[in-house]
Amino acid sequence: GAGVSQSPSNKVTEKGKDVELRCDPISGHTALYWYRQSLGQGLEFLIYFQGNSAPDKSGLPSDRFSAERTGGSVSTLTIQRTQQEDSAVYLCASSPGVFTGNTIYFGEGSWLTVV
Amino acid sequence: AQTVTQSQPEMSVQEAETVTLSCTYDTSENNYYLFWYKQPPSRQMILVIRQEAYKQQNATENRFSVNFQKAAKSFSLKISDSQLGDTAMYFCAWRIQHAGSARQLTFGSGTQLTVLP
Numbered sequence: 001g002a003g004v005s006q007s008p009s010n011k012v013t014e015k016g017k018d019v020e021l022r023c024d025p026i027s028g029h030t031a032l033y034w035y036r037q038s039l040g041q042g043l044e045f046l047i048y049f050q051g052n053s054a055p056d057k058s059g060l061p062s063d064r065f066s067a068e069r070t071g072g073s074v075s076t077l078t079i080q081r082t083q084q085e086d087s088a089v090y091l092c093a094s095s096p097g098v099f100t101g102n103t104i105y106f107g108e109g110s111w112l113t114v115v
Numbered sequence: 116a117q118t119v120t121q122s123q124p125e126m127s128v129q130e131a132e133t134v135t136l137s138c139t140y141d142t143s144e145n146n147y148y149l150f151w152y153k154q155p156p157s158r159q160m161i162l163v164i165r166q167e168a169y170k171q172q173n174a175t176e177n178r179f180s181v182n183f184q185k186a187a188k189s190f191s192l193k194i195s196d197s198q199l200g201d202t203a204m205y206f207c208a209w210r211i212q213h214a215g216s217a218r219q220l221t222f223g224s225g226t227q228l229t230v231l232p
Contacts, residue, residue: 043206
């Protein structure tokens with residue numbers, strides 16, 4: 001597709017369940033980011049992938065959060081044993097490469113509600 | 116650590132009027148980029164305008180312009196001839212310039228702008 005694609009758009013899950021959120025970046029983009037946006041808040045950085053390099057996981061809030069990127073393209077963010085405080089919009093973004101002046105393009109996000 | 120501060124949680128402006136959104140940031144770096152992103156109800160973050168810190172000239176994109184004051188670490192967004200479609204949450208963001216460092220954007224908490232008919 002033309003833009004960053006995320007699924008599901010909305011997800012309601014019970015506390016304690018695991019969830020997977022998917023991101024399909026723009027074709028050819030080697031850099032991929034995950035951010036979390038809690039209600040009324042700014043964006044909180046979670047994790048960054050660049051090509052085949054080891055990901056920057058410095059923003060992951062706990063070991064319940066993990067992410068992988070297969071084949072340098074699609075990425076999955078996994079939250080294990082979800083808690084109510086995990087309720088947020090999870091935004092994925094991609095950019096063409098390592099140059100930090102490149103524009104970062106965002107998807108529409110996955111809205112997670114933990115009940 | 117870098118921080119970005121937006122001190123105006125909400126603002127409103129009459130259609131066709133001009134509005135300025137404020138942003139300040141704190142960094143010890145000399146080379147970086149600054150951005151304004153717009154997030155309408157659709158949730159998609161859309162880049163509005165960007166500024167390279169090494170450029171003294173303020174960036175302009177049609178009705179959008181910035182006032183970049185590097186010494187004061189200030190980066191405000193001016194929207195001229197406001198339109199109803201400008202209603203959105205606006206985020207100021209910072210990113211380091213040189214490779215080899217963390218490349219993620221650091222965001223402010225946002226300003227909700229409402230354009231009134």
